[in-house]
Amino acid sequence: MKQKTGVLQGTLALMVLKTLDVLGPLHGYGIARRIEQISGDLLAVNQGTLYPVLLKLEQEGAIASEWGASENNRRARFYRLTRDGRKQLQVETQDWQQTAAIIGRFFEAKAEDLS
Amino acid sequence: MRSLRRFFTRVVNTVTGRVHDERLREEIEEHIALETAENVRAGLAPVEARRQAMLKFGAVQSIKEDYHAEQGMQFIFMQDLRFSLRVLRKSPGFTSVGVITLALAIGANAIVFSVMNALILHPLNVPQAERLYQLMRGKDKAGNHSYPDYLDLRDRNRTFDELVAYDATVAGIDSGGNPTSAWVELVTGNYFDGLRVQPYLGRLFHPSDEHGANTAPYIVLTHAYWHSHFHDDPGVVGQVVQVNKNPFTIVGVAPPEFHGTLVFFFPDFFVPMVNQEQLEGKNTLNDRGKRWVFSVMGHLKEGVTGEQAIADLNSIGADLKKNYPKEDNDMIFTLAPPSLYGDRVGAPTKAFLTGLMVLAGLILLAACANLGILFAARAADRSREISLRLALGSSRKRILRQLFTEATLVSVIGGAVGISGSVLLVRALSLWQPFTKYPIHLQVKPDANVYGLALLMALASGFIFGAVPVRQILRANPYEVIKAGSGGKDGPRLTLRDLLLVAQIAICALLVTSSLVAVRGLVRSMHSNFGFEPQNATLADIDLRMAGYHDDQIPAMQKRMLDTVGAIPGVESVGLVNPAPLYAGSVTSPVFTDNSADLRPANAAAQAFLYKVSPEYFRAAGTALLSGRSFTWHDDKDAPRVAVVNAEFARRIFGSVTGAVGEYYKLPDGTRIEVVGIAEQGKYSSLTEDAKPAMFLPFLQSPSSETWMVVRSSGDSQQLGPAIRNTLRDLDAGLPVYIQTWTKEMDHPLFATRMAVLSLGVLGMMGGMLTVTGIFGMAAYSVSKRLRELGIRMALGAQRKEVLQAALGRAFKLLAFGSAAGLLLGILASRVLAFIVYQATPRDPLVLAGVVLAMSLLGLLATWIPAQRALSVDPLRLLREE
Numbered sequence: 001m002k003q004k005t006g007v008l009q010g011t012l013a014l015m016v017l018k019t020l021d022v023l024g025p026l027h028g029y030g031i032a033r034r035i036e037q038i039s040g041d042l043l044a045v046n047q048g049t050l051y052p053v054l055l056k057l058e059q060e061g062a063i064a065s066e067w068g069a070s071e072n073n074r075r076a077r078f079y080r081l082t083r084d085g086r087k088q089l090q091v092e093t094q095d096w097q098q099t100a101a102i103i104g105r106f107f108e109a110k111a112e113d114l115s
Numbered sequence: 116m117r118s119l120r121r122f123f124t125r126v127v128n129t130v131t132g133r134v135h136d137e138r139l140r141e142e143i144e145e146h147i148a149l150e151t152a153e154n155v156r157a158g159l160a161p162v163e164a165r166r167q168a169m170l171k172f173g174a175v176q177s178i179k180e181d182y183h184a185e186q187g188m189q190f191i192f193m194q195d196l197r198f199s200l201r202v203l204r205k206s207p208g209f210t211s212v213g214v215i216t217l218a219l220a221i222g223a224n225a226i227v228f229s230v231m232n233a234l235i236l237h238p239l240n241v242p243q244a245e246r247l248y249q250l251m252r253g254k255d256k257a258g259n260h261s262y263p264d265y266l267d268l269r270d271r272n273r274t275f276d277e278l279v280a281y282d283a284t285v286a287g288i289d290s291g292g293n294p295t296s297a298w299v300e301l302v303t304g305n306y307f308d309g310l311r312v313q314p315y316l317g318r319l320f321h322p323s324d325e326h327g328a329n330t331a332p333y334i335v336l337t338h339a340y341w342h343s344h345f346h347d348d349p350g351v352v353g354q355v356v357q358v359n360k361n362p363f364t365i366v367g368v369a370p371p372e373f374h375g376t377l378v379f380f381f382p383d384f385f386v387p388m389v390n391q392e393q394l395e396g397k398n399t400l401n402d403r404g405k406r407w408v409f410s411v412m413g414h415l416k417e418g419v420t421g422e423q424a425i426a427d428l429n430s431i432g433a434d435l436k437k438n439y440p441k442e443d444n445d446m447i448f449t450l451a452p453p454s455l456y457g458d459r460v461g462a463p464t465k466a467f468l469t470g471l472m473v474l475a476g477l478i479l480l481a482a483c484a485n486l487g488i489l490f491a492a493r494a495a496d497r498s499r500e501i502s503l504r505l506a507l508g509s510s511r512k513r514i515l516r517q518l519f520t521e522a523t524l525v526s527v528i529g530g531a532v533g534i535s536g537s538v539l540l541v542r543a544l545s546l547w548q549p550f551t552k553y554p555i556h557l558q559v560k561p562d563a564n565v566y567g568l569a570l571l572m573a574l575a576s577g578f579i580f581g582a583v584p585v586r587q588i589l590r591a592n593p594y595e596v597i598k599a600g601s602g603g604k605d606g607p608r609l610t611l612r613d614l615l616l617v618a619q620i621a622i623c624a625l626l627v628t629s630s631l632v633a634v635r636g637l638v639r640s641m642h643s644n645f646g647f648e649p650q651n652a653t654l655a656d657i658d659l660r661m662a663g664y665h666d667d668q669i670p671a672m673q674k675r676m677l678d679t680v681g682a683i684p685g686v687e688s689v690g691l692v693n694p695a696p697l698y699a700g701s702v703t704s705p706v707f708t709d710n711s712a713d714l715r716p717a718n719a720a721a722q723a724f725l726y727k728v729s730p731e732y733f734r735a736a737g738t739a740l741l742s743g744r745s746f747t748w749h750d751d752k753d754a755p756r757v758a759v760v761n762a763e764f765a766r767r768i769f770g771s772v773t774g775a776v777g778e779y780y781k782l783p784d785g786t787r788i789e790v791v792g793i794a795e796q797g798k799y800s801s802l803t804e805d806a807k808p809a810m811f812l813p814f815l816q817s818p819s820s821e822t823w824m825v826v827r828s829s830g831d832s833q834q835l836g837p838a839i840r841n842t843l844r845d846l847d848a849g850l851p852v853y854i855q856t857w858t859k860e861m862d863h864p865l866f867a868t869r870m871a872v873l874s875l876g877v878l879g880m881m882g883g884m885l886t887v888t889g890i891f892g893m894a895a896y897s898v899s900k901r902l903r904e905l906g907i908r909m910a911l912g913a914q915r916k917e918v919l920q921a922a923l924g925r926a927f928k929l930l931a932f933g934s935a936a937g938l939l940l941g942i943l944a945s946r947v948l949a950f951i952v953y954q955a956t957p958r959d960p961l962v963l964a965g966v967v968l969a970m971s972l973l974g975l976l977a978t979w980i981p982a983q984r985a986l987s988v989d990p991l992r993l994l995r996e997e
Contacts, residue, residue, distance in 0.1 A: 028142050029149040046173035047146065051139060052181040059124040059185070072152065076145050077138065 012053050014096065015039065017081065017089040020063060025080040027070055028054060054079060062088050125185075139182055147172055174508020195520040202521060208980050209493060209895075210525065213486055216888045217529025217576060218536065219881060220482040224475040225537040225561070225569045230544075231468045233378070233559040239454050240372040242311040247376075248421070249412040249453035250278075250428065253445035258457055259406040262388070262399065264435065264443065265303075268411065271431050274424040275413035277309035281375065282409040283382060286394050287661030287851035289357040290344070294844075296661065296851040297340070297383035298554045299358075300375055301394060304331070304387055307369075309413060310376070316341075317352035317367030320387055328400055331387035332363045338371040340383040358386065360663030360849055361393040376412065376453045381554040396660045396820070403442040412453045421450050478881050481619055483576045485888040487583030488612060490522060492896035494584035501588060514588060522581025523574060530573025534566065549866060552656075552853065616889045617933040623882030624937020624970055625944060628957055630875035631965045632945050636952030637868045641861075643953060646761070646797015647696060648737030649857035653826045653835045654695060655680075655843070656853040660820040663849070670818050672847075674748075677729060679846055680826060683838050687827045690732030691814055695823040696724075697864040701800045706810065707781040708768060714783055721767050723760075724799040724809035727817045733759070733794065735825040743776040743792030751815035759792040764808035788812075802864050802953045825857070868952050883973050886933075890977035894926040898981040905985055906993035915986055922985035923978050934970040941966070 012035075019034045020026060026034070031054075032047045057063045062085035070076035081089070147168045154164035172178075203210045238244035250268065251258055260268075260280070269278040282301045287294050303309075307319035315338055324331040334356065336345065345351045354365050363386065374381045388408075392398040399405040415424055425448055432446030451457030455464055494501070501514055541559050548556045657676070659669050673691060681689045694701060705719030730746040732738075741762060750757050758780075760768075765775035772793055779787050788810075796806050814822070828835050836854045843850050862869075898905070905918055913921075942957045949955040957963070 027145070029146045032146070046178075047150075047171055048143070048173040048175065048178035049181070051142060051178060052185045055182060055185045056121065059121045061120050070145060070149065072149070074145055074148065075141065077142050 012050070013057055014089075014092055016050070016053060016057060016079075017062060017085055017092070020079060020081040021086065021089055025068075025078045027068070027076040027078050029070075029076075031079065057085070061085075136179075139179065143172070143175065143178075177508045177510065177513075192520070195517045196524070198517060199521040199524050203524065206493075209489065212888055212891055213489065213525040214529040214532060216482045216486060216884055217526050217573065218532035219884050220475075220479040220533070221530045221569055221572050221576070222533035222537040222540075223877075223881060224472075224479055224572055225534050225565055226540055226544075227468065227471045227475045228568055229537065229541045229559050229561050229565050230557060231472060232562065232564055233557060234455065235465060235468065236564070237378075239376055239378070241376070243414055244454075246415045247310075247412060247453060248415060248424070248450040249410055249457055251449045251451050251457050252432075253447060256449055256451070256458060257406070258410050258451075258459065260408045260411050261403050261406045261442070262408055263401060263403040264406075265408055265411050267435060268428065268431055269303075269305075272424075272427055274416055274419045274427040276416055277305055278411055278413040279303050279306040279309035280388065280408045280411040281306060282388065282391075282407060283380070284395050285658070285661070286359050286386075287357075287658070287849070288384075289360075289849050289851075290354070291356075292848060294357075294662070294849050294851040295344075296658070296853055298381075299394060300382040300385050301388040301391060302385050304389070306385070307335070312373050313370060314367045315370040316349060317365070319367055319369070320385070324387060325389045327389065328398055329390050329392055331389050332358075332361065332393070333366045333387060334358070334363045335366060335385040336368045337374055337382060337384060338368055339374065339381065341368045344383075357849065359393055359396075359661045361390075376410070377456060378454045379555050379557055381556065381558075383554070403439055410453060410456065425450060474878075478885065479572060479576060480579075481615075481885050482888065483579040484615060485619075485885060485892050486522075486525075486576075487580035488892035488896060489888065490518070490580055491584040491587060492892055492899055494518065494587050495896065496899045498587075502592075511589060515585060518584065518588070519578065519581045523577035526573045526577030526580075527570075530569055533573075534561075534569045537561070537569075550863065612893070613929060616893060617929050617936070619882070619885045619889050620930055620933025620970075621937040621940065623879070623886040623973070624934045624966060625940040626875060626879040626882045626937075627969045628938055628941025628962065628966050629944055629948060630872060630879045631962045631969075632941070632948055632955050632957050632959075633868065633872040633875050633952050635959060635962055636948075636955045637865070637872050640802045640865060640868055640953040643802070644795075644797070645697065645802075646738055646795055646799075649861050651828055651830075652736070652857040653828070653839065654855050654857050654860050655824040655826065655839055656695075656821070656855075657824060657843070657850060658821040659850075661851050662847055664820065669820050670815055673729070673814070673822060676824065676843065676846060677731070679842050680824065680839055681731075683826075683835070683842055685828045685830055685835065687829055688731050688735040689827070690735035690825045691727075691729040691822045692732050692736065692825060693727045693814070693819045693822045695825075695860070696726065696736075696797060696799050697802070697861070698823075702726075704810075705783055706764075706768065706808075707783070709779040709781060709787065711781060714781065714785060716783070719783075720780070721764065721808045723764055724807060726809065726811045727814045727819055727822075728759075728811045729814050732811070732825065735827045737827070738797065739795045741793040741795055742773055743790070745792055746813040748815070750813040754816075756786055756788045756816055757791045757813065758788045759794050759811040760790050761794045761809045762796045763806040764810055765790070765793050767808050798864070802868065803950065871948065871952055883969075886930075886970075886973050887977040890926050890930060890974060891980065893929070894923055894978045894981035895984075897925060898922045898985045902985075902988060903993060906988045906990040909988055910990035918985055918988075919982055923982060926978055926981075927974060930970065930974045934966070937970075938963075938966055 015035050015038075016031055019031050023030075023034060028050060032050050035050075036047075054063070054065075058065055058079075061082060063079050064082050065077050065079045067075055068078040147165070150168035150171060151161070151165045154167050155161060159167065239247065241247065249258060250260070252260060262280075265278070265280050272278065280303045284299055284301060285296050286299045288297045289295075302320065304320050304322040304325040307314075308321060312319065314335075317335075319335050320331070320333060324333060336351070341347065341351065351365050352367060355362050356365060357363070369385070386394060389400065391400060395407075399407055415421070428448040429446070432443070432448060435443040436446045451461065455461035504514060505511065538561050541561055544557055545559050546556070548554075659672055664672055677689050677691065680686065702725045703722050704725045705716050706721055706723050707714055707718065708720045711718055711720070728746070730748060730750070733740055733745050740759070743759070745759065746757065760775065762772050765772045768780055769775040769778050769790075775790050775793055778790050780790070781787055794809075794811065797809070798804060799807055799809055824839075826835060826839060833856065836856075839854055840852055843852055901922060905922060908921065909918060938957075945955045945957045
């Protein structure tokens, strides 16, 4: 039983924001499916861990939620990105790309490059 | 900004109690329904599709908890706490063993630390106490100095702000028809200014008060004495009282927190040192050879180091040595903190307290180890519960946290009980005055340091013993446990745990043996032959010097006192003795055979105790004369010098007890003394001493101003005290008297033995507690591990005896082994104990039986609960459940 780490939770939040940005309002299951499709096995075991992350984002004001009807016509909670959330996504995307680029360069660097 | 918003939302949720349980439940349901539908579309059967969906979703309960934690400020800690309380309440035996163990262990630590805090860590109540040093002189680091030396050191040093000095003595004080004796500190004029003490009332002394010998008849009262003897009357300033029959004026009261510079000594008032003659009956202010000034101290000047001060003092010392080679031949100085009188009292006190602290710490550690075993036993008991929780998706972290909460809860409750008990004990200790005649006690007040340390210890021990079962839980495999039950391997090999337990039992048995030996010794001491009979006798200590008597007046007054007290109804006989035998101030003198010409101490035939007595003393004290006669009133200054000696004296100097009467011996000054009687052997300096020589001289031939009056009565000596006091007051209203029954006065010689009994008893109790928890933990563990086996044995028809043997045999084996080892150690240790305790020997059937009984009782107590549990095993239920 792998515990979710801080990094994982952070990336999960970013994935949620990006998913909502791309696909528009979605319910929890929809978000989980999308993340699963793109990230592979990240949510294969503990899909439930998504819900505390959704609540956290909502309490931060990055997303908002309201009741709506799901595909099989049952009541489902739909989440959408707020204006704050969009801004947050931009900032964090930039941060992430910067970090990823730095780490990438680091891994590519060879011993002779440093001498 | 974001986290702020999140924080406020959470606070609002917490405060308003808003919970989105319903929403989450609905969302989960919908999520699983959608996933199930997806799985069905993929071709799974509906039941399997739903199972897969739920597996994929994860542990619902743990997600709910995360969700809750996210939602509000709800602390899981509170949940853990409530759950722990419930669990602990369900097992009162376990809980109380834990709490009592920790209460004793932490209480012991708190008490020792309080005393240490008060005596060593706490600075004196004077400004800049850390720069205040006492001057120690010579190779022996003696604290006493002569007054002329003090004046030279004070005036010529360049490294101290001020050098002050004091001496302690007893004086009679009479503030109007009520003479009492009091403890006085003779202090130099600059004493209060030098120590930077401010008056509470009136004024204190200043150097300007002194103009030579007996020019400053002033008194500064301590706050405590002002409170107890002058009832906080602010009008005392200016009042004239009689001190040793000399008029002194009370000029002020010292502040409540100041009682001189010795932490354990509480004088009644202060008098200028220049008035020494009026207080001590002699004037040695100009005598460089008489080192009667008890202590000299001062603050180091700003920026001056200890080495510089010592160099400065040594250069003055060298100069003094050159000028006064006869008196000042050892003038090398060292510095020491004054609160415990340098290393004289300080070093042994520190060593003793440090030893106690280490011991208390070890007790706490051992208690933690035992409780750890107990917690491990419980964790084993609860392995099914824990496995179930793990299987339901609880994290190991969460389970550990809950177990730690339980451990901490036990330790904090134990710590709270322990500290409250120790506060009560410490309060009693502060009031306790072990020596009635001396103003010595420990002023111990538990402060924030003590409470802080106790709390820290409680939390730390909670973590220590809470950590013991951690490995067990981390290794737990829920699948295995639920399948196979909690059975584990319990090999017969000797573990470290067993050795630890045996060591604890051995130490406990050793302590029990020693304390029983000490108790027996105490009982024997109380009924042994002292050479006098304390029962039905009262002692009255009178120093005629305090009442202003001189020289020839003294024997005359003493004879009048004897006559009048002898006339009190119920009094059988009255005698005088100085000093009282077995009292702290015993006096010895070398004695020589009659044909010795060279009377140097090295040639002495013996070192004999010396008592000055009145003719009636032997009868009043109940000392039997083996042969010869007692003194008469005709054995006075004009008659030939005579003595009564004890049996050991006669044996040593004259070779026989019976033939000694009529023989002569010599004192160091050459006086020939005829032996007129032989007294029975007694105890003189301590109860454990071997037979020692002693001589009794008639007080008319060797007068002394201080005497103890021994009053033997036919009836209750308790009633006699006031009668003696009134009679003496009628004789001279200004006579300070200290009256005590002789049996009570025997507390002093019995003090060491009593302390040994007390401390061994306390330690024995601690040891017993450790043994009980240790055996209890071990027995409980082994019973819970073998519960299934025991059930099967019972089902197969095992008898109760066999079940008990299987369950507890090992515990009892360890107990027997440890007890035997402890008993052997105890037999060895009583050789050491023999220094303090009269006739200490463990080869005493009562002691041996007592040890065996005590250890068996402890064993029984410790194994009672596990034994009950083993016997109450219901094979049917057990086999069904496990």
